[in-house]
Amino acid sequence: MAVREMAPKxxxxxxxxxxGRTYVIERRGDQALARTCECSGNCSVCGGRGHVLVEREAEFSQKVGPRRYEVMEQCVCTQRRTRISRFNEVGLPAVVSHASFDNYRAFNEAQDRGRGVALHFAHQYVKGGPSKGFILSGPVGTGKTHLLAATLGHLVLELGVRGRYVEISLLYATIRRGFQEGKSGGEIIGPLSEVEVLAIDELGKGRGSPFEMETLDELIARRYNAGRTTLFATNYSLEPEKRAVRSAAPTGYRTTEDARSAARDADLLRERVGERIYSRLCELCTFVELPKDTPDRRRTRQEMDAPMHHAAGGSRTLGR
Structure with a gap:
């Protein structure tokens, strides 16, 4: 996540x-926000004017031939301020303020592929052009939000793309609060429908109420119809399991296998979002599924730290 200009001492x-990135990303409250680094506060290129004269060459007619001319262009410092401002509109949570492709740790081949898909998408993205997004599926704590944040950071700070991040259950809560303030759901969904790249986290989370399904369907439908790029992360499986067709059980009776099958179905994303949305996801995104046994990095870190705390506690006891 770096602006191309490097700032040497x-x-x-x-x-x-x-x-040398010329900017710093910090945790402020519950969001990740960027600011210009002090090393780049005084621009040595434009002297603080914000623009520079650049010489160009073009042929306006065969008779005259190539001609040189000067045009006024934004300085890199102005471009940086614009991109930092756009990054601060993304809405990334503070917990992923550190996230980058370089510090993403993969525990298995699927995670490494997930990083590769996100990295390739970010570096091959053409601003304003059609681009297929991706959806990351896997257990909690496996770095899905990390990769969404790293991708958005690169797009916004490197390319100047307008992007947004939303956690789906918080979006539902925001719309409900908006109803109390006299706003319509469309007023809140509108800007999310129009932003160039949108990342939707925790897809499938919620009660699955008609309000939630209609909100999600409208948002994805708007972006799908406009050909805009959407990225997703979900804890639910992307792959529908093949099931043998069983004869219907008597009314009011449910076998153990029926119960197990229903539980497995509840873990499938297509069951959480419905066939219509799932079908569109198949066209909009590259699917990446992390195995169910992928380690929870937060839990692993806690378990690694726990023995150290116990040892420290024991030492204090022995010292008394």
Missing amino acids: ANGEACGVCG
Whole structure:
């Protein structure tokens, strides 16, 4: 997640604060927000004017031939401020303020593929052009939100793309609050429908009420019809399991296998969002599924830290 301009120190080394990226991403409240690094506060290119004269060459007629001319263009410092401002509109949660492709840790081949899909998408994305998104499926704590954040950060800070991030259950809550303030759901969904790249996290989460299904259907339908790129992350499986056709059980009776089958169905994304939305996802996205046994990184970190805390506690006891 870096703007192309690099900011060296006076001795030629990269800034120790931003690493030469010219910006810093920090946790402020519940959001990840960016600011210009102090090393780039005074622009040495434009002297603070915000624009520069650039020489161009073009042929306006065969008779005259190539001619050189000067045009006024935005300086890199103005471009950086614009991109930082757009990044601060994305709405990324503070917990992923550190997220990048470089610090994503893969525990298995599927996670490595997930990183590769997201990285390829980010680096091959053409601003304003059609682009197929991706959907990451896997257990909690496997880095899906990390990859969404890394992707959006690259698109916004490197390419100047307008992007947004939403956690689906929080979107539902925002719309419900909007109803109390006299707003329609369309007023809230509208900007999300029009943004160039939207990342929807926790797809399938919720009660599955008619309101939630209609909201999700409208949002995805609008983006689908407009040909806009959408990225997703979900805890529900993408692959429908093949089931043998069984004879119907007597009314009011449910076999153990029926119950197990229903439980498995509840873990499928297509059961959570419906066939219409799932069908569109198949066209809109590259599917990446992480195995159910992929380690929960948050839990693994906690379990690794626990023995250290116990050992420290024991030492204090022995010292008394």
